[in-house]
Amino acid sequence: MKVQYGINSGYTDEQLKFIKQMGIDYVYVLYKDDELDYDSVVKFKERVEKMGLTITDAGNIKNYKNPSIHLGLDDRDYYIENYIEFMKVLGRAGIPVGYMTWEPNNVLTTKTDIGEYTRLAPARIVDIHELEKRPFTHGREFNEEEIWDNFKYFLDCILPICKESNVKIALHPNDPPVPSLVGIHNLIHNSDCYRKAFELAGDSPYLGMKLCVGCWLEGGDKFGNLMNDIKEFVGRKKVIAVHFRNVSSTIPYFEETLLEDGYMNMYEVMKQFVACDYDGTIHVDHVPDFEESCGGKYSAFAYSFGYMKALINSAKTELSK
Secondary structure: OEEEEEEEOOOOHHHHHHHHHOOOOEEEEEOOOOOOOHHHHHHHHHHHHHOOOEEEEEEOHHHHOOHHHHHOOOOHHHHHHHHHHHHHHHHHHOOOEEEEEOOOOOOOOOEEEOOOOOOOOOEEEEEHHHHOOOOOOOOOOEOHHHHHHHHHHHHHHHHHHHHHHOOEEEEEOOOOOOOEEOOEEOOOOOHHHHHHHHHHOOOOOOEEEEEEHHHHHHHHHHOOOHHHHHHHHHHOOOEEEEEOOEEOOOOOEEEEEOOOOOOOOHHHHHHHHHHOOOOOEEEOOOOOOOOHHHOHHHHHHHHHHHHHHHHHHHHHHHHOO
């Protein structure tokens, strides 16, 4: 299992050194919109490598959270071509994984505030009942059939390029994972949706998942049985990356919490990954915000990564892995 830290292509040497000082050797990179060409990608990759870090995967938000692609708008071929060109760049640069998240509105959130479970630290809060009252965001309703047809169109365009470039796609679930919000059907709102996606891809090794523990926990039983799904999808070699996060409760209302404060025993989750011999990447994707004067998000992530690394080491020891 490879512990990784998330960065963007504007990170300074000091920020990269901070990651290394935490005992982390792997990073994923969100490249800026004007740094998607081969020379820019490689230039930053070389700077990362000088700090003793390895880029395991990378993406660009406008590429993989693109409304035109997701909703099948008139200009989708233009944006799919942009996506294709960036995947080719990743392949040439030796970065083996790119991203896709079928979220034309990005991650929907009710608010970021201090909740009951966040120890006075502002964190993401989601109230589905409030989100359900919001108007359509793109003028009309986009139903389930349309969204899946658009996904299949995308797969037919991109999977041959993935094979040619030897770059996999890590598909993230919708967050929050409900069938539909703001007039748009959510592609991946339970584990059966992943099974359907992989079937549409012909079980291609170039389509895998970001197994977001937080999304599984948000959805609860409606998303799937987390422990069984870990065993199945790790066994099928479909899990490319893991997002390791806890929440206060299942939908319709949840707060993102520290790993030890949510409703799930995250040690049991970690033991399942270790027991299943998961060997991909893992990181803490969201954390409550710590005080700026005390390190802000950097101290918040350092705390959570230290906690997660301890869970990994304890699970390996207990299971003799």
